Amino acid sequence: MMLKTTNESRSWATRPSQPLFSCRGIHLDLGGREILRDINVHVGVGEVLGVIGPNGAGKTSLFEVLSGRLTPKSGQVTFKGQDVTSLPLHRRARLGIGRTYQTPVIPEDLTVGETFKAARQAFQPYLTKFDAEYGAELVNLKVDEDVPTAQLETLNRRKLLLACLLMRRPALLLMDEPAAGLINSEVEEIDFLLRLLSKEMNIAIIIVEHRIELLGTIADRVMVMDAGEVISEGSMAKVLSDPKVHAAYFENVDEAA
Numbered sequence: 001m002m003l004k005t006t007n008e009s010r011s012w013a014t015r016p017s018q019p020l021f022s023c024r025g026i027h028l029d030l031g032g033r034e035i036l037r038d039i040n041v042h043v044g045v046g047e048v049l050g051v052i053g054p055n056g057a058g059k060t061s062l063f064e065v066l067s068g069r070l071t072p073k074s075g076q077v078t079f080k081g082q083d084v085t086s087l088p089l090h091r092r093a094r095l096g097i098g099r100t101y102q103t104p105v106i107p108e109d110l111t112v113g114e115t116f117k118a119a120r121q122a123f124q125p126y127l128t129k130f131d132a133e134y135g136a137e138l139v140n141l142k143v144d145e146d147v148p149t150a151q152l153e154t155l156n157r158r159k160l161l162l163a164c165l166l167m168r169r170p171a172l173l174l175m176d177e178p179a180a181g182l183i184n185s186e187v188e189e190i191d192f193l194l195r196l197l198s199k200e201m202n203i204a205i206i207i208v209e210h211r212i213e214l215l216g217t218i219a220d221r222v223m224v225m226d227a228g229e230v231i232s233e234g235s236m237a238k239v240l241s242d243p244k245v246h247a248a249y250f251e252n253v254d255e256a257a
């Protein structure tokens, strides 16, 4: 299959001094509590940034801010040099930011073909059937278009949602535990796909993943969060040997005990 890299992604790849996507000084309060404190994130074209941290660290909340579902109390989110902090999710999606969720929720009363059609028509201008075929082929979705989505297993649900995102040719994917609920052989397929998307197609990926072994094979860089803050950042080896990271995980184990 012919792999496509968007012209825009290529042009951003020639500007290594400017990250494709970044956020600076993000603070978020929810329900009167401080959930995120002074978060800074950046990712370049084709780069994979892994985000890990104990339960409740703020990973999902950060994704809500990065994707545009939540507006931070302060701080700035920038994509391709444009300030997108006040743009809602659907406007950021149009610019090329895709988001996947921990639970692959799909419309249960549609067929696979109808789901693709709805996704094509949600884009302006409408995407074509060729775009849908392109997305399905990329993720290796081998399901007849007449199959009701309610019959799909977790892996195919994830693939269908991802195909619907990829036909929009995003430059950045925010992926919240894309391997959740999958068995080992399926995780390998996702792992392969993530490499293809980042390294062959230059799509930047920020991925929340609990499975350190999965991140170890695909992430170029890792960021560790705890209690709403970034406590460590760098290579997987570096963060795993960081005493602050050990403390964060062991303190949680102690609390759970």
Ligand SMILES: Nc1ncnc2c1ncn2[C@@H]1O[C@H](COP(=O)(O)OP(=O)(O)OP(=O)(O)O)[C@@H](O)[C@H]1O
Pocket (backbone or CB within 6 Å): 030, 031, 033, 035, 053, 054, 055, 056, 057, 058, 059, 060, 061, 062
């Ligand atoms: N709408 C909300 N109102 C108040 N507090 C919230 C809200 N959403 C999340 N929180 C709190 O924010 C903190 C961070 O939650 P978040 O889900 O972002 O963490 P996480 O790192 O994604 O955790 P997990 O790994 O368990 O998914 C938690 O203490 C959570 O209880």
